[in-house]
Amino acid sequence: MTTVLQGIAFADAWRVMAPEMVLTAAGFLLMLIDAALPPAAKRAGVSTGVALIALLVAGVLALRRFGQTAALGPGSYLLDDYALVFKLLFMGITLLILLLSLDDHGRAEGARGEYTYLLLFATVGAMVMASSADLVTLFVGLEILSVSSYVLVGLRRSSKSAEGAMKYLVIGAIASACVLFGMSYIYGVTGTTHLAEAGYTLFQAWDSYRGIVVLGLLLMLAGFSVKISVVPFHMWAPDAYEGAPTPITAFLAAASKAAGFAMLVRVFLYAFASHFPEWGGLWVGLAAVTMVAGNLLAIVQRNVKRMLAYSSIGQAGYLLVPFAVLTGAYHGGNLYQDMSALYFYLAAYALMTAGAFAVLTVVAKHARSEDVDAFTGLFRRSPLLAGAMAVFLVAMAGMPLTSGFAGKFFIALGAINTGYYWLAGLMFLTSVMAFAYYFGLVRRMYLQEPYGPAESWRTPAAAALVVVVALVGTIGLGVAPGVMMHSLPGLNWFGQ
């Protein structure tokens, strides 16, 4: 008997997944370099340089694909603008994180090379999550990102780091099991792992196989919720964030979360959209609970990293809103509008998070502490850091003329448009709560005298670059959100 094996030509693969291929190749190259070079050689500079170049090349390749659509395998791996905007976001974040970690030799010296290529592989995993339209591919991407993240969190030589990695690993494994189990239910009912086909089958199967389908949906939702740290599946986040090297914390908070959203939206939109109004209420509830709990819990934190961790949990709540409100009125125009709002806020959030963690990195290095006390009187020590941190904090709280406000505004607008007035009100309320604890930190930085000798703190050039980029982005998107917001709905989002 003969089976015709249908191969995939390299040209096709290159067309669809060139950025991933470049980054993967760069990752393996770095592994080789790492093994070949003597440990005394300045690995850090070389590997970071290679990684940066690879990211830039991949970024250019991604940019050139905008507006095109293609698929690999029988539609299991997609090239569309939805995937591309997310990939650009991931690569941008990774670029900033790499720059930021240029100065973080101190605690992760032994693992410099690994640090860089694991970060690249994690980025590849995130990109796969954004692009795949197949449950299996999706899961592989998710695992690449997760496993790299577990290791990255555990890189520091401290018990906190090991503890964080451990907790992340265990809870992450539970989440993966949930996702996989849920996927198996969906596969069982539809007989396919392909999202769009599954969605078509589920349209009819929804009523006859309701219990199974809904259980599968719920299990997947729970698993994804762990990844994007939605309350009550958020428990791992503060510990992992606290234990990880600070740039990695930024990566988890920004890129990892964005990847989770990219995956979440793709899966639920492709597979379950037909019965959206029925299950969409779940999202609304999760969004509300997450917003409130994240912001409330942040108030009692004294460690700035933990505070930012809880705040990022709260932000996940805001990010759930645009998709949640689609339940109210699900149609094309609305979808693109809400996708734009989601993406805008993700980008804004990634920038301010990267910036805040960049400041934290520098401060923690000088003060040897991540406690809020380290920030006391920061203005006297480094006006740049204090000013930038203040901007990032008020942006997270949603101060007008910062990107945080513009993003929240678009999201709230979507909620109001579809009649979820109370959700918009809740967003406003939690924002006010957020102001309370962020302003405490701002006041501490500006109005109090620093503890210890009033030396001024130098900001390393690379970290300063990250801070400035984040600052310009945060203010730029706040003052002129139209620049980005007008171009987003015009994208060829899902290639229809």
Place this chain on the structure above:
Amino acid sequence: MNAVSSWFGGFIWTGQTVAFFLLAVLVVLAAVTLLQFRKVMHMALSIGLVFLGMAGMYVLLGADFLAFAQILIYAGAITILMLFAIMLTRHDEVEEEERAGFRQWIAGLGAAALGAVMLWAIRTTAWPPASAQPPWPAQKSVNALAETLFTGYVVPFELVSVLLTVALVGAVILARKEE
């Protein structure tokens, strides 16, 4: 009454179902004892038992190749590797103080609730009658698997190599850090 009987009723007691229940009980028991054992060696052995039971399940489902691979890789290679690792390293008995039960009770209740819901969902679904023929002839399962892997799933197949590399390197890094 009717609802409950419809959950559990309707079995046809054939050799297959008997084998299924025997294997299921074996797997569940092995998994539970795994959690109860104090010695790492015992744990490794009972996880080997879980792997074997799963291989039996695959045979029942007509996935012969998968069952074979399961025995070869999981029950064989991985369990043996674990045993080696345990024998070659120092290992203390993990003395877990039994904090009596609030958490265990809650966990038990939660798990029971989850199990009940799943059972309910499966049993109340009107499944289509099982086709007499398996999707592929038993001896062709290798071909079928290979074909799927190298056509529809070639992208994830290639990506798994990245995943495995990451896992391997990560394990090495974390282990080396402990030194």
Place this chain on the structure above:
Amino acid sequence: MIAYAWLVPAIPLVAYLLLLALGRRVHEGVAAAIGVLATLISLVLSLMIFVDVAQGGGQLPYLWTWLTFGPGPGHTWQAGFEVNSLNALMLVVVSFVSTLVLLFSRGYMHGDPRFGVFYQYLLLFVFSMLGLVISPNFLQLYVFWELVGLCSYLLVGFWYEKPEAAAAAKKSFVVTRLGDVGLLAGIILLYLATGSFDYDDIARAIQTGGLQIHWIGPQGLATLGALLVFLGAAGKSAQFPLHVWLPDAMEGPTPVSALIHAATMVAAGVYLVARSFALFDASPVALDVVAYIGGITAILGAAIGLTQRDIKRVIAYSTISQLGYMMMGLGVAAYSAAVFHLFTHAFFKALLFLAAGSVIHAVDTQDLGRMGGLWRRMPVTASTFLFGALALSGVPPFAGFWSKDEILASTLAAGRPLLFALGMVAAFFTAFYIFRVFFLTFTGRYRGDRVPRESGWVMTLPLVLLALMALGAGWAGAPFTGYALERFLGEPSGASEAGAGPGVMAISTAVSLLGIGLAWLMYGERATSPEAWSRSLWPLYRLSFHKFYFDELYQAVIVRPAFALGKAFDWVDRRIIDGIVRLAAEATLAVASGVRRIQTGQVQTYGLITLLGIVALIAVSWSLLWGVRS
């Protein structure tokens, strides 16, 4: 020139950024020079714009699309600027007073370690205020509205090491924020009703009856919108009952009081009501509220001013009272009279504050009981203060006379004799309290211990210029110039105006002179003893001296309950939340002490919570799971 109106706020902004770049250790002279130069350029530009407007009338706003969004009918938000006769006048007033205040501060703030920072804040304020004035729509106005509020907060609390200053800054911030919430709600309401933030669009919608939301009719909507906007205006302009922050704000440096809390920012509320007059005009109820709140504020401020012992507080209450006059004028639809009073008041009140600042600078106290006899020692300050006091009292031919009389005449013409009476009594009080200050400060025997000296030219020059304006600014709208200012402003439809007839003029002059005379008898000549008066009228005296117990009332009705609630939350926080936190902390410590604990303890809890989360998720979606099974 009008097309370049954006330069007017832009130049102070550039100066602000320049000072920011130079840092806090910049030389005093350099900072002052940059600041004064920038505001001077703004002043020149404003004057050119003013002339253009006077010749060419109003212009269409210059707008750029800032943001377009929304499915369905697209929403477009615009940003830009607009020049009309009202804000051309405001530009001149703001930049003129700013220039003089920045010059004055060179002397007043000399030697302060944060001199440069002071100028930064002032320039930021000037930018925000000018930006507020030329904003073409509510949204942009609101941004600048908050910015001036922020600057006010920073400047009131400039000497934040003084606990009173920090408390005053907080109070001003919180109280005005109360009003701002109303304003924001009003703006959103109007936007929902009309789909636009633009003043003119909203005015047009009102006229064509396009103003309605399904749950409220056009009339109710106009009233609600106007009242919400007025709430914001009342907060900023310190109208009863939100007036309590302004006297406390006197803890800031005196130039700040002159610029922000007399001439410009507090007038922003009046400006806002004037700018959105079409909205108020559509609702008689709202107009009445504005008129009576204004009247009450006018008499209340004046009555409290009678007995205060702190020179700046007297002038602060005077400001509250005068702002009340303006609101009262707007409330009886005397649009241009109110704006006219805003115009003259800016000069003579800035003058009074700066002169008081000059005195404070010389004697280093604000207590009237420790001044006296400064006429000979500080002749320039004394005589300019006298100009300001005469203008405030409304003695002809000084500026205040013309504008105040026009408001009073309008109340009569509008058929509101009660308001007229309130205004007259307030005028009597005004003349009395300001001359009480004058006599206590400049005549009699010096009761302080520091030897006072006249201030240098950087401080006296602004005084002299302002004194000239206090004398002559009113002539722009006087009958003998043919009401030039009123004609320049033009009347929005619905505004009614009445020139003050000789009768009103005579009465108000007599009332003013009566007040001045009484003050002279009590504090100048000492013919009657003020102590005897206060004893015989002690309930009234106590009431006035304790500011009608507003602070105490708010303390009892709002602050205490809030604190009690806070205490309750605190209890919950400490007993329950803190307990949980401490538990978590101890758990973390326990975990950190041994790796074994990590693997056995907390992570299992996390796993358990995740499991329970899934169960809860299933439980809440039970109906989804069950569905409508066929």
